[in-house]
Amino acid sequence: MGVQFDHPWVLLLLPLVIAGAIYAYRKDFRLAGARKKWAVGLRTAICVLLIFVLAGFHTYTIALNKEVVFVADRSSSVSSTVPIDEWIGEAVKSKGEHDLAGAVSFGMNTVVDKSLSESIELPGWGQREVSREFTHIEHALSLAGSLFQGKENRRLVLITDGMENVGAVLDEAQLLKERGIAVDVLPVTSPEQRDASIEEFLVPEKLYPAESFAFEVLVRSTYAGSGELRLYEDNREIGRHAVTLERGDNRYSLQGLAKEMGLHRYRAEIYIEGDEQSANNAHYAFTRVTGSPKVLIVEGASGTSANLENALSAGLIDYSVISPGMLSSELSKYAAYDSIIFNNVSGEQVGGRQMELIEQAVRSYGVGFMMVGGQDSFGMGGYFKTPIEQLLPVSMELEGKREIPSLGLILVIDRSGSMDGEKLRLAKESAIRTVELLREKDTVGVLAFDDRPWWVVEPQRLDDKESVISSINGIPSGGGTDIYPAVADATAKMLDLDAQRKHIILLTDGQSAGSSGYVNLIESMVEGNITMSTVAVGGDADVQLLQSLASGAKGRYYLVEDETTLPAIFSREAAMIARTYIVDKPFVPAQVQGGDWGSWFKGGLPQIYGYVATTAKSTAQTVLASPEPDPLLARWQYGSGRTVAWTSDMTGKWSRDWVAWPGFPGLFTDMVKWTFPQFSSSTFEVETEQSGNEVHFTVRAASEPYPGELTGKVTGNNGEEAEVVLSQVSPGNYEGVMTVTEPGSFLLHVSSPEEEAEAGSTSTGFVVPYSPEYRLSADFDPEERMEALGELTGGRWLAWDEPEAAYDFTPYPQRKLDNWDWLLLILALLLWVCDIAVRRLAVSWSWIAERLGPLAGRGRRPAASGGAVPAAPREDSGLGRLAARKSRTAAFYGGSAAGADRDRGVSAEEGGAPAEAPSARPPRSEADAAARPAAAGARTEPSSPPVEETKPEPGAETESAPGQERLGRLLEAKRRGGRR
CATH class of the missing domain: 3.40.50.410 (von Willebrand factor, type A domain)
Incomplete structure (x- = not known):
């Protein structure tokens, strides 16, 4: 073992410390004897320890050990x-x-x-x-x-x-x-491996309708063979081609035809016999076919969009009609359209994932959106607090504009073990959304059940929504399923409520343990004007029972395959029992802010016979309104897109005069065109290049003035968004880079953050087809x-x-150092505490022995000869303590013990005990007493004036001499105490 100092020059302070210690010891240190030695020694030790810390004191050993870290590739x-x-x-x-x-x-x-x-x-x-x-x-x-x-x-x-x-x-x-x-x-x-991969797949970035173009495909193979190359457009197969592969690179050029407008994703796949790796057999590419715009109509009921189709056809606008169940789960599908129309579509028909993608397509990629009303739309469709409500220019809350009957609502939620996980989470979210939709004067109760009912929230007025929501969030799962006790308990509570409309919503995903007694229960509901709707989650629920309960209680039955629609169903039920969302009285719409549509209203407007009440958002533009006033036609800008709300229908039920009006086709076409993306597809030209896990973007602006900076918003298949800053590297040229963590298809929307509408924007796509781990590099x-x-x-x-x-x-050989800094610092701190104790605490060993003496002798009983031992006379307590303290002080500070001996003699005289100490040690002279303070190193003070001696009177010597002698000794002890 050796010693090492990181900063050895600091050790030059040690001689100074030693010199200081010698000087302190020789000078007057106000301490004497052993205490002085201890104080100087402790302070010197503290200084030495601190110098060692500053010098970087280490001990070391010579080590020959090896250090190896294994780095394993797990790609x-x-x-x-x-x-x-x-x-x-x-x-x-x-x-x-x-x-x-x-x-x-x-x-x-x-x-x-x-x-x-x-x-x-x-x-x-x-x-x-x-x-x-x-x-x-x-x-x-x-x-x-x-x-x-x-x-x-x-x-x-x-x-x-x-x-x-x-x-x-x-x-x-x-x-x-x-x-x-x-x-x-x-x-x-x-x-x-015997492997063939598609390394490149290229299509033109822009095409026009009916334009012929070429697919360029590079296939790399480690062996020769024959196979088939397949091409897909938006997951629709458009061709198969037999190919013969040679070892190495194989290039193919295949012909295609642009048919439909919009953004399209093409996929190429290679199939070859003997291929041992399929992960790299597909590649993707995007292209945009420009031309006449295309609109997607989503109709809630089949065959109800004829009026819309006729109007779009008259305006030469291409369109497609689908049902809500056909809505895609891929963002690129929505980006292929210029606008999307919901025609009386209920929220329960649209999954939560689809709502999020449509909102993202409107906000980030400029796709337009229009909602057409009806009995299953807006608030009646359960869109409260959904992504669709977020993008619309109107809100589903009526905000107290009309008196709504008092409502009594009890939510009966299955919390059995089969509901654990996403089902129960969405059920709680549905209940919370329903509570938020109700008002303070409404009454709500929440009953959870498994094999027995449990009141989460007893029926109560909604004075404290937060407390109710907190209780709902705390519903756990567990147990079996027994529906009857829960519904019976909810019915009993509902019969006692004082509300104008009473409704129960039952949600379950299982079979009930019991099946009797429902007939009498339904009769009680009908007699008490209580309605009940039932929600079956999944095919394992007791569908027949739930259907019969909803039918007998004059409610609605829902079969839910997609759990994400549960919140929309609960919101719809809360809106339907209020029955005030639908306004079914005729009126002539009033023009509020006509804008560029004002020319259509100059000749007057036909009557409207009904609509769904909504509230216009603060920044929305209300074009037409009802007498309430509620918005009938409203519009606004939402992110990169535009949206329109028409709160009446277009089937003819509420708008028969409107759809028969000659101006209807032209106005409706203008409404749809207003939602189209407000940018040209040629505003920017975008190129992408992949390098490892990075994608590099190169953007060229088509015309001046060039914006100082562009923003790219990238959206993956999972809906997550990432923003990329595209910096200008030369006039009109911009570059940026982003990292990707996994393969997939990505949409890119490029726009100017300064003046997006004026500067324009462009949407395109790029693909990381598969992990580069599967590339066959040449x-x-x-x-x-x-x-x-x-x-x-x-x-x-x-x-x-x-x-x-x-x-x-x-x-x-290498030195293995041991660091002692903390130990040295802790030791210095402890020595510092000891130094304070030595200098400040005045406790003598004789005092400690005097106190411990009685404890040591406790329990001992001296032997008595011939009788009891006489008790010692009691000392005068005050003078005795004073004499003892004087003696300890004198001994502690190194002074003579004469005064102490005399005091002990006084105590003996007063108490009657023999004073052996004074007789064994005669008192010193006054000269010795005066010299004692100087010898002890204490401060010398002037002596008190001499006491004049008087000769005692005859006969009084025996009594007065002891008293005067005692008084003199007390005065002398007082003077000595003052000097200390």
Whole structure:
């Protein structure tokens, strides 16, 4: 063991500390005897400890241990059959007793499987989460290099196939070389597979209707064979072509025809006999076919959109009609249309995922949206607090504009074990949304049940919505399913309520344990004017029972296959029992803010016979209104898109005069055209290029003035959005980059953040078809790169049959330092406390012995001869304590004990006890008493005036002499105490 100082020049302070200690000891230190020695010694020790800390005091031992971190490639290009874990285990077993081993696993990210340790057993190799879609060797080596504890004998063992597709490993190798860390390489050689992959798939970015174009496909194969190349447009097959593949690159050019307008996604797939890897058999490309706009009509009931179709046909607008169940779960499908129309569509028919995608298409990609009213739309359709309400210019809340009958609503929710998870979460969200829709004067109750009912919220007025919502959120799951007790309990509570309209909503996904008594229960509901709607979640619910309950209680029955529609169903039920959303009296609409549509209203407007009441949002433009006034026609800008709300219908039930009006086709066409995207597809030209996990964007502006900066909004298949800043690198040219974590199709919307509407915007798409781990690279030699890595860092080329070679290298001696700073600082702090105690606490050993003496003798009883021992006379308590204190003080400060002896003599005289001390030690002269303070090193003060002696009167000597002598001794003790 040795000693090392990081800053040895600080030790030059030690002579100064020693000199200071000698000076303090020789001078008047106000302390005497042992206390003085202790005080000087403690302070000197404290200073020495602090100097050692400042000098960087360390002890060290010479170590020859080796540190090895194994870096294992877990990406998709490395087969799971490669025995990486077994090789590392054998290598670790060959290490020395004090050698250290650690391990990390990597793909795109890097995780530490085991920190450096002397343990031979290293459990959990490669068990933690690693993204296998990319290979990032640079990041793995950087993290592994940070795990080392010493400065010598450090090595990384890299186990990889070298197929790096993210980062630059040789840049990190240079940094490792400068740190003295060698990288040994154990190459992974995967057997060559029979594999064919589509490396490129190109289509023109812009096309026109009926334009012929070419698909360009590059197929790379590791073997020769014949197969089939298939092409798809928006998941619709458009062609099959027989191909013959040669080993290497094969290029094909296939003809296509642009038929439909909008943004389209094409897919190419290769099928070849003997192909062992299918992950790289497909590739994608996007193109936009420009021309006449295209509209998507979603109709709630089949055959109810004839008036809309006729109007669009008259305006030469292309359209498609679908049912709500055909709405896509891919964002690119909605981006292919210029506008979407909901014609009397109920929210229960539209899934939550579809609502979110439509809202995203309008906000981010400029797709228009229009909602046409009817009995199943707006608030009656259950759109309260949905993404669709968010994009509309009107709100579903009436905000107290008309008196709504008082409502009594009880929600009966199944909380059995089968409802656990997403079902119960959506059921609670549905109940909460319903509570938010009600008013303070309404009454609400929430009853959860499994095999028995449990009142989550007893029926009460909604004075405190937050408390009710909090209780709903706390509903747990568990137990079986028994519907009857819950419905019976809810009915009994509802019969006692004082409300104008009473309604129960029952939700369950299971079969009831009991099935009797429902007939009498339904009769009680009907007699009490109580209605009940039932919701069956999934096909396992007791559909027949729920249908009969809803029918008998004059409610509605819902069969839910998509749980995300539950909130819309509950909101719709709350709106329907209020019955005030529908206004069914005739009126002539009043023009409020006609704008560019005002010319259609100059000749007057036909009557409207009904509509669904809504409230216009603060920034919306109300074009037409009812006498209430409620908005009949409203519009606004929402993000990049525009939306319109028409709160009456267009089937003829409420608008028979309106659809027969000659101006209807032209006005409706203008309403739809107003929602079309307000940008030209040629405003910007966008090019994308993928490199590893990065996508580089190059954007060119079509005309001046050029915006200073562009914003790209990228949306993936999962709906997540990412924003990319496109900076101008030259006039009209912009560049940006983003990282991707997984393959997929992405939509890109480019716009100017300064003046989006004026500067224009463009939507396009790009694809990361599959992980680069599956690419068949023709010009990349991973073995050559790994050899360069080993040579640069001084590493070795290891073999699979020699795992013990991982630790077979000559170690260099290195110092293993032990840091003592904290221990020295703690010791200095403790000595400082002791120094304070020595200087400040005036406690003598004689005083301690005097106090402990009685304790030591307690319990002892002296032997009595011939009788009891007479009790000692009682001392005068005040004078005795004063004399004892004087004696201790004099002894503590090094003074003579004469005064103390005399005081003890006084106590003996007064108490009658013999005073042996004074007789054994005669009192000193006055000269000795005067010299005592100087000898003790204490401060000398002027002596008191001499006391004049008087000769005692005859006969009084015996009585007065002891009193005067005692008084004199007390005065002298007082003077000595003052000097101390």
